[in-house]
Amino acid sequence: MTIGWIVRKSLRQHALSTVVTAVSIGLAGALLMSIWVIKSQSHQTFTRVTGGFDAVLGARSSKLQLVLNAVFHLEASPANIEWQDYIALTNHPTVALAVPIAMGDNYRGFRVVGTLPDMFTRIEDAPGRKFHMQAPGRIFDPALREAVVGSFAAQKLNLRRGSKFHPYHGLNFAEEHEHAEEYIIVGVLEPSNTPADRVIWIPLEGVQKMSGHAAEAATQISAVLVKLKTPMTGQMLDNQYNRKETRLTFAWPIGTIMSDLLNKISWFDRVLELVAYLVAVVAAGSILASIYNSMNERRRQIALLRALGAHRGFVSASIILEAASIACIGVLIAFFIYVAITSTAASIIRTQTGVVIDAWAFHPVMIWAPLALIVLAALVGCVPAMKAYRVDVAEHLLPTQ
Amino acid sequence: MPLLELTQVRKCFATPDGTTHCVVDVPRFELADKAHVALAGESGSGKTTLLNLIAGIVSPDSGSIKLAGRELGNLREGERDRARAETIGFIFQTFNLLPGYTCLENVLLGMAFGPGHDRRFAEMLLKRVGLENRLHYYPRQLSTGQQQRVAVARALANRPGLVLADEPTGNLDHANAREALKLIREACYENNAALLLVSHDREVLAGFENVVQLTDINLASRKVAA
Numbered sequence: 137m138t139i140g141w142i143v144r145k146s147l148r149q150h151a152l153s154t155v156v157t158a159v160s161i162g163l164a165g166a167l168l169m170s171i172w173v174i175k176s177q178s179h180q181t182f183t184r185v186t187g188g189f190d191a192v193l194g195a196r197s198s199k200l201q202l203v204l205n206a207v208f209h210l211e212a213s214p215a216n217i218e219w220q221d222y223i224a225l226t227n228h229p230t231v232a233l234a235v236p237i238a239m240g241d242n243y244r245g246f247r248v249v250g251t252l253p254d255m256f257t258r259i260e261d262a263p264g265r266k267f268h269m270q271a272p273g274r275i276f277d278p279a280l281r282e283a284v285v286g287s288f289a290a291q292k293l294n295l296r297r298g299s300k301f302h303p304y305h306g307l308n309f310a311e312e313h314e315h316a317e318e319y320i321i322v323g324v325l326e327p328s329n330t331p332a333d334r335v336i337w338i339p340l341e342g343v344q345k346m347s348g349h350a351a352e353a354a355t356q357i358s359a360v361l362v363k364l365k366t367p368m369t370g371q372m373l374d375n376q377y378n379r380k381e382t383r384l385t386f387a388w389p390i391g392t393i394m395s396d397l398l399n400k401i402s403w404f405d406r407v408l409e410l411v412a413y414l415v416a417v418v419a420a421g422s423i424l425a426s427i428y429n430s431m432n433e434r435r436r437q438i439a440l441l442r443a444l445g446a447h448r449g450f451v452s453a454s455i456i457l458e459a460a461s462i463a464c465i466g467v468l469i470a471f472f473i474y475v476a477i478t479s480t481a482a483s484i485i486r487t488q489t490g491v492v493i494d495a496w497a498f499h500p501v502m503i504w505a506p507l508a509l510i511v512l513a514a515l516v517g518c519v520p521a522m523k524a525y526r527v528d529v530a531e532h533l534l535p536t537q
Numbered sequence: 538m539p540l541l542e543l544t545q546v547r548k549c550f551a552t553p554d555g556t557t558h559c560v561v562d563v564p565r566f567e568l569a570d571k572a573h574v575a576l577a578g579e580s581g582s583g584k585t586t587l588l589n590l591i592a593g594i595v596s597p598d599s600g601s602i603k604l605a606g607r608e609l610g611n612l613r614e615g616e617r618d619r620a621r622a623e624t625i626g627f628i629f630q631t632f633n634l635l636p637g638y639t640c641l642e643n644v645l646l647g648m649a650f651g652p653g654h655d656r657r658f659a660e661m662l663l664k665r666v667g668l669e670n671r672l673h674y675y676p677r678q679l680s681t682g683q684q685q686r687v688a689v690a691r692a693l694a695n696r697p698g699l700v701l702a703d704e705p706t707g708n709l710d711h712a713n714a715r716e717a718l719k720l721i722r723e724a725c726y727e728n729n730a731a732l733l734l735v736s737h738d739r740e741v742l743a744g745f746e747n748v749v750q751l752t753d754i755n756l757a758s759r760k761v762a763a
Contacts, residue, residue, distance in 0.1 A: 138650070138653075138654075145642070148637065149636075149637035440635065441646075443592065443594060443633075444622065444649070445622020445649075446649075447618045447650075448618075449615075450650075530585075530586070530589045530594055533589075533629060
């Protein structure tokens with residue numbers, strides 16, 4: 137255990153440079169892990185979040201805009217479609233369920249979306265999982281001014297069962313655009329970790345006939361969320377709406393559309409990866425610099441250890457072990473920084489999209505990145521170790537040295 | 538059988554002007570087990586190189602060095618290191634204590650590569666040199682005389698058969714030098730260690746019964762003296 141003792145003493149002796157170098161390794165490790173985990177989890181989550189639907193029907197626009205608007209509640213609605221379009225779709229033999237949604241209002245920045253109770257009773261937002269209401273609570277009565285609020289919106293707006301509110305016109309909050317209608321919250325949804333958590337749901341008719349809305353809005357909706365009897369039958373509807381008509385767009389399949397988007401911006405992931413690799417290399421360089429720069433003061437110590445009987449290989453190994461130990465400390469720090477980065481990123485992503493990323497979820501990068509950093513540190517430690525190997529004992533034990 | 542036996546040992550170094558300069562040329566030198574011998578020689582007479590040769594830190598160009606019956610030249614470097622760790626204790630003029638290690642740790646370091654850590658023995662040695670209350674002091678917190686006493690304790694930490702002392706009192710005032718010398722010799726006697734001390738200080742040499750002039754055993758130093 138002598139080597140461990142000597143390494144420990146050396147780390148303490150060079151405490152400041154040890155801490156600074158370990159922190160730089162920690163930052164590199166944390167960046168590597170966060171980038172991989174956020175990238176992989178975002179990809180998984182954004183392509184998996186479909187709200188339980190296979191497709192979206194909306195006004196002529198890009199498929200991506202329709203999906204972002206109707207499923208992720210992010211983009212503006214391209215235009216409204218007629219109620220008749222919804223009726224026609226529900227009668228199509230391939231459609232298992234079609235749920236209309238109407239948008240255009242908000243409450244303090246959170247979207248107010250009009251829909252039918254089917255949204256909560258017939259849809260599984262994940263296999264085997266329907267929307268759950270926090271007790272006591274119930275789904276709104278479509279004939280009344282009642283609302284159901286997503287868990288995140290409820291938490292941020294401090295809304296609970298019995299709370300009343302007035303919707304504001306538009307998707308962005310502006311104090312002067314308050315609608316006259318008052319809604320009462322009759323239920324708060326359990327967290328679903330989907331964009332639905334950021335939505336305040338009211339009856340469809342409520343949005344259609346809201347005071348201040350155009351008269352034609354009463355027979356219009358923003359989009360229709362579609363569940364198919366078998367997902368592959370979407371091809372038929374895709375042909376019908378996207379190739380034979382020019383008025384409507386059928387966005388199908390939702391997961392693939394999101395995947396295409398993420399693939400288009402994958403260059404950004406690669407840039408981040410490159411930055412993380414560079415940080416790792418810089419961190420490894422800092423280990424090299426800190427140990428190498430201290431070699432002059434270490435030579436006398438190395439010479440003494442050799443005079444006391446330490447083999448050349450021992451002093452070299454102690455230098456390599458010291459470099460690896462700094463990396464180990466850095467890796468521990470990396471996990472703390474990683475949790476901070478991913479928690480912050482997850483919070484931002486959740487606030488912006490409602491999608492939840494789990495900072496604690498395991499990913500193989502949590503094994504290979506720390507190991508790679510430790511191996512890299514040990515490798516760069518070989519450079520000063522070689523210098524230590526060649527220290528002239530007799531020369532460095534002289535009183536004049 | 539002597540503890541240390543040197544036969545026809547030569548060590549030369551290349552000089553910047555391309556010539557060779559021999560600093561050690563010892564036809565014969567022996568040191569008996571538990572003997573205390575002082576080697577007297579001026580600066581540049583090859584004293585330190587001779588000690589380094591005996592310790593196996595430097596290899597001779599030719600000749601034989603036998604330590605405790607083992608021919609150092611036949612040992613591989615690792616074995617020489619091991620032999621040094623098990624057989625030799627070193628006391629340096631500048632003590633060479635490690636600044637980041639406490640007194641106790643410096644002494645423990647002296648046994649780290651030989652018999653292994655023996656904390657009780659290390660504490661006993663420090664008590665013997667009068668530093669039982671300074672176990673956890675760092676060298677910078679000690680006086681020069683106290684640092685030398687730690688160096689003495691460290692030299693004996695691996696229970697060596699031979700203690701090599703290179704101008705051990707060179708950095709001490711007269712009073713401390715006398716005390717340190719007394720301590721070194723007593724500690725070596727108590728631990729059954731032979732002592733080979735090199736010095737040019739007449740007062741130090743006067744304390745030894747066996748004083749060998751380096752010029753008598755090292756032919757190379759005669760040229761320097763001439």
